Amino acid sequence: MTDRHLLHRTSWIIAAALLAANFTALSQAHGEDAASLAPTLRRLANSGSFDKLGDLLKTEQESRKDEQVATLLRAVDQYRKHDTDSTAVRRADYQKAYDKMVAQSGEGHVTEAMFNAIEASRLADDMDTMLKDQKVVELVKKTEAKALAAYEKGEWLESLGYYRTLEALFDDSHLHDEQVKKVERHLRVLRFYAPRALEKMYEARAKQLKAERKPVEGEEKKAVPEDDEPIKITGDTWEQRLKDVQLSMYRQTISRAAHQHITSPGYTPLLKGSVEALVTMAATNGLDAAFPKFKNETAVKRFREGLARIRKDLDNLNAALNYLQASEIIDSIVDLNDNTVELPESVIAYELGDGAASQLDDFSSIIWPYDLEQFRRNVDGKFFGVGIQISKRDGRLTVVSPLEGTPAHRAGIRANDIIAKVNGEDTLDWALDRAVREITGPEGTTVKLGIERAGQQNIIEFTLKRAEIVIESIKGWDHAPNGGWTYYIDKASKIGYIRMSQFIPQTKDGMDEAVEAMEKDAGLNALILDLRGNPGGLLSSAIDISDRFVGEGTIVSTVNSQNRETRRYEARADRTYRRFPIIILVNQGSASASEIVSGAIQDYQRGLIIGTRSFGKGSVQDVFPIDNSLAALRLTTQYYRLPAGRIIHRKPGEKVWGIHPDIEVKMTATQVGDLMKYRQDVDIIRDPNDKVDPKADVPTAAKMLERGMDPQLEAALLVLRTGLVAEHVSLAQKGAAAPAGN
Numbered sequence: 001m002t003d004r005h006l007l008h009r010t011s012w013i014i015a016a017a018l019l020a021a022n023f024t025a026l027s028q029a030h031g032e033d034a035a036s037l038a039p040t041l042r043r044l045a046n047s048g049s050f051d052k053l054g055d056l057l058k059t060e061q062e063s064r065k066d067e068q069v070a071t072l073l074r075a076v077d078q079y080r081k082h083d084t085d086s087t088a089v090r091r092a093d094y095q096k097a098y099d100k101m102v103a104q105s106g107e108g109h110v111t112e113a114m115f116n117a118i119e120a121s122r123l124a125d126d127m128d129t130m131l132k133d134q135k136v137v138e139l140v141k142k143t144e145a146k147a148l149a150a151y152e153k154g155e156w157l158e159s160l161g162y163y164r165t166l167e168a169l170f171d172d173s174h175l176h177d178e179q180v181k182k183v184e185r186h187l188r189v190l191r192f193y194a195p196r197a198l199e200k201m202y203e204a205r206a207k208q209l210k211a212e213r214k215p216v217e218g219e220e221k222k223a224v225p226e227d228d229e230p231i232k233i234t235g236d237t238w239e240q241r242l243k244d245v246q247l248s249m250y251r252q253t254i255s256r257a258a259h260q261h262i263t264s265p266g267y268t269p270l271l272k273g274s275v276e277a278l279v280t281m282a283a284t285n286g287l288d289a290a291f292p293k294f295k296n297e298t299a300v301k302r303f304r305e306g307l308a309r310i311r312k313d314l315d316n317l318n319a320a321l322n323y324l325q326a327s328e329i330i331d332s333i334v335d336l337n338d339n340t341v342e343l344p345e346s347v348i349a350y351e352l353g354d355g356a357a358s359q360l361d362d363f364s365s366i367i368w369p370y371d372l373e374q375f376r377r378n379v380d381g382k383f384f385g386v387g388i389q390i391s392k393r394d395g396r397l398t399v400v401s402p403l404e405g406t407p408a409h410r411a412g413i414r415a416n417d418i419i420a421k422v423n424g425e426d427t428l429d430w431a432l433d434r435a436v437r438e439i440t441g442p443e444g445t446t447v448k449l450g451i452e453r454a455g456q457q458n459i460i461e462f463t464l465k466r467a468e469i470v471i472e473s474i475k476g477w478d479h480a481p482n483g484g485w486t487y488y489i490d491k492a493s494k495i496g497y498i499r500m501s502q503f504i505p506q507t508k509d510g511m512d513e514a515v516e517a518m519e520k521d522a523g524l525n526a527l528i529l530d531l532r533g534n535p536g537g538l539l540s541s542a543i544d545i546s547d548r549f550v551g552e553g554t555i556v557s558t559v560n561s562q563n564r565e566t567r568r569y570e571a572r573a574d575r576t577y578r579r580f581p582i583i584i585l586v587n588q589g590s591a592s593a594s595e596i597v598s599g600a601i602q603d604y605q606r607g608l609i610i611g612t613r614s615f616g617k618g619s620v621q622d623v624f625p626i627d628n629s630l631a632a633l634r635l636t637t638q639y640y641r642l643p644a645g646r647i648i649h650r651k652p653g654e655k656v657w658g659i660h661p662d663i664e665v666k667m668t669a670t671q672v673g674d675l676m677k678y679r680q681d682v683d684i685i686r687d688p689n690d691k692v693d694p695k696a697d698v699p700t701a702a703k704m705l706e707r708g709m710d711p712q713l714e715a716a717l718l719v720l721r722t723g724l725v726a727e728h729v730s731l732a733q734k735g736a737a738a739p740a741g742n
Contacts (some may be wrong), residue, residue, distance in 0.1 A: 007335030038729040045722035046608060048663035050079055053722060056357040061085065072725055079718055082708030090668060094123035098130075105139045110146055111209070113139055114165035114528060121169055122669045131170070140166065147179065156186045157205045158654055181358070185280040189287070190242070193347075195233035197286030235431040236370075238290065242346040243632055244369040248333050250353045252332065252626050253633050255323055261360055262561050262619070262636050267326035268317055270356040275311045275333070277355025278348075282307065282341070293341040301372040303340035311335075361634065363621055367632040374436075375632070379504075379538070382471060385440035386447060386464040388413055390432065396420075397427050397435050401684045403472065404483060407464045413451065415684040420459055421450030441466050473537075478682065478701040482518075487514045489701075489713075494518075494525035497713075500545075503537030503593035508544035515548075515577060526581040528713065529597075532611060532738070533676075536592025539569075539620070545593075546600045549576045549582060549607065555600050558620055558638040559647070566638055581723055582607035583716040586659055587667075591615035598659045599642040608719060609661045611712045616650030616658035663719070665712045675709050 037060075044053040052077040061069045097120035104113035119138055124130040147162035160183040166176050190198040254270045279414055281287070282304045288294040310332060321329075333352070337343050343351075353366045367375045377383040387406020388399050397419040402409040419427055422438045430438075439447055443466055451460045476485030477497040489497035496518045500507065520522040536542070539556075546555045550571040557568040584598045595614050601607045620638035625631075639649050650657035667675070681699040704710050705717070 036725040041722050041726040041729065045726075046662070048610075048665070050076055050083075050715070050718060053718075054080055068725070068728075072721055075718060075721060076684065078708075079711075079714050082180050082711060082714065086671075086711065088709060090123050091125070093670075094120050094125075097123060101139065102135055103624040105135065105142070110139070110142050111138050111161065111165065114143055114162075114169065118165060118168045121171075127171075130336075140169070151179070151183060154186075156183050156190075157201050158208070159183050160187060161205070182280075185277065185498045186284050189281050189284045191233060193238050193290040194237075194286045196289070199233055200671075222707075232429055233433060234429045238347075241370045242344075242368070245346040245349050246627065247330075247334070247345055247352075249366070249368075249627050249631050250356070251327065252347045254326065254356050256624055256633060257356065257360060257364070257635060258323075260622075260635060260637055261364060262638060263360070264561065265359065267321040267323070268314055268555045271321070271326060271329055272314050273357075273359035274352040274355040275307055275314065277331070277351045277358070279304065279307050279311070281351055281662075291341065291343060291347075293343075296341075299340045299342075300445055303336060306340065307333075360569045361619070363617065363619055363634070366626070367623075367634060369630050372630075372632060382506075383440055383469055384443045384466045385469045386413075386449075386466060387469050387705060388439075390419065390435060390439075392432055394648055395428070397430060397432075400680065402687055404467065406469055407467055408462075409685065411462050411464055412687070413449070413462065414453065414687050416454065418452040419449055421448075423448050424450070444466060469505060470506060471502075472503050472510070473500060473504050474514055475501065475683070476514065479685065485514070487518050488522070489528060489717060490721070491522055493724055494523045495717065496524050496527045497530065497617065498527065499530040500534055500594075501544070502534060503541035505541065505639045507537070507541045511545060511548065518655045524580055525724060526583075528583050528585065528637070528716045528720070529592040530585045530713070531590045531598060532585050532587040532712070533589035534591070534594040535589065535615075536594055536617065539593065539596070542593035542596040543569050543661045544575070545596050547571050548577050548605055550600055551576045553604065554641070556596050556642045559641050560638055562642075563647075565641070581720060583719060584609050585712055585716060586611045586614045586661060587672075587712070588612055588615055590659070591617040595648050595659050596640060596642070599648060600648065601661070602641050602659065603644040603646070608663060609659060610663045610665055610716050610719070611661050612664060612666055613661065614648070614659040616648060618647060618649035618657075663715060665715045667711060671711075675704070678704060678709060 008192055040056065041053070044056065046048075055072065057069060057073040057076060060066075061073055086464050097116045101113050101120060103114035104110075104116060117139055121127050122738050130136065132632065136587050143166055147159050147166070150156075150159035150162065160180070163176050163180045163183060167180060170176075190201070254267060254274075258265060258267045258270060277382065293299050310329065314329075330352070334348065337348055350368070353368075357365050375398055378423060386408040387403040388408045389401050389403065390397055391400050392398070399408075399413060399415055399417040399419065401415045402413045419435070419439075421427060422430075422435065427435060427439075439449070441447065446463055446465050449462045449464065451462060474485075476487040476499070477489045478486050480486045487496045487498060489495055496515070498514050500511070515524065515527075551573045553569050555569045555571050558566045560566055582601065583600060584607060586594065586598050590598065590611075591614065594617060595616075598609050598614065619636045620640060621634045622637045624633045624635060626633055633687040639647050641647055648658055678699055682701050682704070705714055708714065
């Protein structure tokens with residue numbers, strides 16, 4: 001890494017024109033020469049000062065009419081109008097939500113009051129100030145008291161509901177993490193081993209909520225159906241999910257985790273977590289249908305008392321345990337089980353392992369045999385199937401969109417088709433994970449889908465041959481008429497737009513193809529790389545993408561718990577694109593590899609970051625095979641360090657973490673949700689033979705900008721367009737001929 005590269009801010013603009021050469025005269029007529037105007041334009045845009053930018057452009061335009069200036073001014077004015085309108089709506093909605101919160105809280109309807117408090121907090125000008133409001137503080141105390149009371153009565157759904165609202169209200173504070181984890185353990189045990197008991201709990205909770213649901217005075221009463229469908233928990237049984245799980249997998253897990261996890265926890269906390277998992281299980285009512293010995297109160301009591309003794313012994317330890325001592329404690333747990341409740345070995349192993357992993361971090365886990373295949377698919381970025389995105393809508397398996405060029409797409413599967421049958425079996429009660437497993441399979445084999453389609457009276461049968469499906473991680477601005485993507489968001493200005501959904505092996509090739517396509521078409525003056533909602537992926541892929549923009553120096557390094565470097569990854573100039581301006585969009589859903597790429601570009605001042613602070617996942621997970629690769633252990637072993645020395649991982653209690661944008665543009669939860677839904681609708685591959693109502697409001701990418709649905713993207717586009725203008729001001733001031741604008 002060189003100081004020159006770290007400290008030098010790259011000129012935003014190269015070889016693209018929006019203004020005529022007479023811009024010099026325009027600027028001087030107003031009394032400001034081009035030499036000072038160009039950097040002023042850049043400074044205002046790059047700092048997000050769009051109001052001042054608009055005022056400056058308006059003054060220049062009044063001095064001498066110029067269509068290029070007018071075009072940019074209209075874009076700035078549109079952004080300011082969208083921002084003004086959005087702010088007015090947000091503040092009005094805030095007041096409505098706050099008033100509802102106060103009214104509901106006063107009536108004792110705590111749950112609904114909390115929902116309105118959450119909504120108000122997302123709309124407030126200053127969330128921290130709103131959370132200190134006395135009415136909010138009183139409501140929080142009521143909610144905490146109700147959550148604790150429900151937990152102590154074993155009403156875990158009610159307790160979790162309260163804790164979840166508290167968690168949502170305080171967003172990233174993690175104030176109630178421990179309470180949430182305790183409640184979730186009980187519910188996870190029920191869902192896993194006794195789904196019918198959990199269904200009854202859901203039914204009871206639904207009735208309770210219906211009884212509590214009362215409108216505020218003056219608020220329209222919402223219709224509540226009397227025949228709500230009961231919750232139905234579907235999926236494989238615990239016997240199927242725990243097939244091939246053995247105690248040896250748990251023993252190997254704690255042996256490696258005790259010393260190789262970045263915190264080097266040793267055996268004691270792992271064993272404590274293991275014991276706590278069994279304590280939770282023993283304290284969860286409703287398991288006797290799955291495990292007959294749980295009907296024997298004496299056996300359960302002896303089991304709980306034995307676990308309490310082991311936990312007390314662990315609390316009283318004065319020295320670290322070695323593996324032999326830890327193994328003896330495991331043996332005592334197994335003996336206790338065999339002499340009391342007689343849980344199967346697979347259950348004991350699973351619960352012990354889950355409890356141990358809970359003591360590590362959110363990204364360390366055991367990948368049991370049942371989950372191993374899906375894990376490998378996610379890492380490889382490809383699988384064998386028919387090529388459809390599916391979701392559950394109104395309880396039915398529904399096609400979101402076929403993937404272009406896949407068996408499903410070629411056969412004529414359409415968006416919104418309902419998958420009513422798979423291989424002749426009704427899917428009404430299927431969970432998504434089961435649908436994925438049944439539809440995917442070995443290459444060359446067939447699967448028969450029974451499709452319900454709007455306008456068709458009978459089920460349509462499709463017999464599809466499974467093929468390799470490569471996950472698409474690179475998407476563009478809109479679908480091209482002849483298939484594929486178009487990557488220009490502003491072709492006249494030659495500004496490209498690339499969305500990256502994850503970092504997998506083929507991501508770099510997809511990125512190269514997109515950039516090359518633009519270079520061969522009209523050319524590429526600037527690029528927006530959208531990493532919002534990108535959870536990360538492979539480190540190698542993050543390095544490859546960073547290398548496209550960073551010519552030399554360290555991209556990222558890894559460090560151990562003592563902050564000592566363990567490995568360094570360097571850029572290679574032969575992989576780097578020619579230099580053009582770049583803006584990266586990030587938000588709270590941008591994690592891991594997304595933060596490596598955006599952090600490297602920010603540290604080298606290679607581009608601007610726009611959006612909101614990223615997730616803060618800067619840890620390295622190694623995957624270790626367990627039991628001859630029948631299972632695996634994903635273990636956090638290191639942290640990522642960015643070129644300027646930052647550790648972006650969010651550790652407990654840390655105040656500084658993640659990637660902070662150069663220009664912060666906030667979006668409310670409602671805005672984000674509306675945008676995601678609209679973007680999904682835009683991305684649907686539609687059958688060209690489908691008749692479209694000419695009056696229908698068909699979703700398009702362009703309408704997102706026209707309607708101000710994406711202020712972060714709109715801001716990025718403004719910065720780049722302003723930079724192009726500033727470059728032409730500089731060229732004009734130097735007397736250079738202005739190149740063609742398109």
